[in-house]
Amino acid sequence: MCTGGHQLGAQVSAVLFGDKNQDEEAIASGADIVYLFEHPGESVMVEAYSTSITELLRAEKADLVMVHSSIRGKLIAGRIASQLGTSAISNVTGIRVEDGSIIAKHMVYGGAAIRTEKALSETAVVTIGTGVFASMPKEAARQGKIIEVDSNVDDAGIRILESRPKQGELVNLSAAKRVIGVGRGFANKEDLKMAEALAAQVGAEMACSRPIAEGEKWMSKERYIGVSGVVLKPDIYIAMGISGQIQHLVGVNQAKTLVAINKDKNAPIFKHADIGLVGDLYKVLPQIVEKLKA
Ligand SMILES: Cc1cc2nc3c(=O)[nH]c(=O)nc-3n(C[C@H](O)[C@H](O)[C@H](O)COP(=O)(O)OP(=O)(O)OC[C@H]3O[C@@H](n4cnc5c(N)ncnc54)[C@H](O)[C@@H]3O)c2cc1C
Known part of the structure; x- marks a missing residue:
């Protein structure tokens, strides 16, 4: 997010909660000022800080506030927008x-169309997912200001009763240069090993279509790509046994090269692929792996 703000050519202020270790990272990534809020603690929701954040935005006369498109991020963005008397544009894919505007x-209609909007408020509020901005090397020598904020906590109307660690994988697919995506063309979980062998050979991250993660549960939810999953910007994306429905494609249509392997020559993915291989992946994949060994 800091890198993205920096790319927009603006002065960037980052709002961080409690974790001092992230200050330097935020500054190295493009932040000029870090506003450090006290960690909300065990029972306070992070959105309870929205009034304090809104006050900061007003004081800074901010043109834009970007919040991560997570469930929590959207809650904060909604509160900030309402306090500023505007609305939030969510799931932004380009900015x-x-x-001066x-x-x-x-995306609208489940990813079938893209809508372009111009913010008319003094401060635009948007939520942005991963992979929207190009990553840039961090500049360790960058200098910035760190300001500790004495914040007030709103009564958010909700109190945390219990927190449990999220079960899932830590994977940053948006940063991967090479990604292999697997779909329902694979008949068994065991067969994914074929794709994993290729991924290991070419140094690629493994990803999947939604049914593989949500339906079959063969891979973690952090690895599914698309409108409701991760948006990628890799150099190469290889889709195997994936039909290429729009909800999946919106997550990969920014790949520099899209390769598709599918046994159905009419599969929609071929309309978008730079290289298309019509064939049974159970025959094609072992041959590619063998060829690469040679
Ligand atoms: C609101 C909404 C949001 C959604 N969000 C997402 C999302 O974020 N991400 C996402 O991925 N999906 C999403 N979906 C689901 C999406 O519409 C598709 O259903 C899904 O992407 C299909 O997954 P698939 O391509 O793996 O399976 P299928 O559509 O079943 O395609 C399987 C493909 O494998 C091919 N195949 C079969 N056997 C072989 C073989 N042996 N060799 C080679 N090819 C073979 C077939 O020809 C077929 O093209 C969403 C749906 C909705 C309604």
């Missing part, structure tokens, strides 16, 4: 500044 693109 630019044009004649913020122009944001986001």
Whole structure:
């Protein structure tokens, strides 16, 4: 997010909660000022800080506030937007500044279309997912200011009763340069080993279509790509046994090269692929792995 703000050419302020270790990372990534809020603790929801954040935005006369498109991020963005008397543009997939205005693109109709919106409020509020901005090397020598904020906690109307660690994998697919995606063309979980062998050979991350994660539960939810999953920007994406429905494609259509392997020559994925291989992946994949060994 800090890198993205920096790319928009603006002065960037980062709001962090409690974790001092992230200050330097935020500054190295493009933040000029870090506002450090006290950690909300065990029972306070992070969105209870929205009034304090809104006050900061007003004081800074911020043109734009970007919040991560997570469930929690959307809650905070909604509260900030309502306090600023505006609305939030959520799930933004592209953002630019044009004649001093913020122009944001986001998906509508489940990813079937992209809508471009111009923010008319003094401060535009958007939520942005991973992979929207190009990653840039961090500059360890960058200097920035760290300001500890004495914040007030709103009565958010909700109190945390219990917290449990999230079960899942820590994987940053958006940063991967090479990604192999597997779909329902694989008949068994065991067979994914074929794709994993290729991924190991070419140094690629494994990803999947939604049914593989949500339906079959063969891979973790952190690895599914698309409108409701992760958005990628790799150099190469290899889709295996994936039909290429729009909800999946919106997550990969920014790949520099899209390769598709599918036994159905009419599969929609071929309309978007740079290289298409019509064939049974159970025959094609072992041959590719063998060829690469040679
Ligand atoms: C609101 C909404 C949100 C959604 N969000 C997402 C999302 O974020 N991400 C996502 O992925 N999906 C999403 N979906 C689901 C999406 O519409 C598709 O159903 C899904 O992407 C299909 O997954 P698939 O391509 O693996 O399976 P299928 O569509 O079943 O395709 C399997 C493909 O494998 C091919 N195949 C079969 N056997 C072989 C073989 N032996 N060799 C080679 N090819 C073979 C077939 O020809 C077929 O093209 C969403 C749906 C809705 C309604």
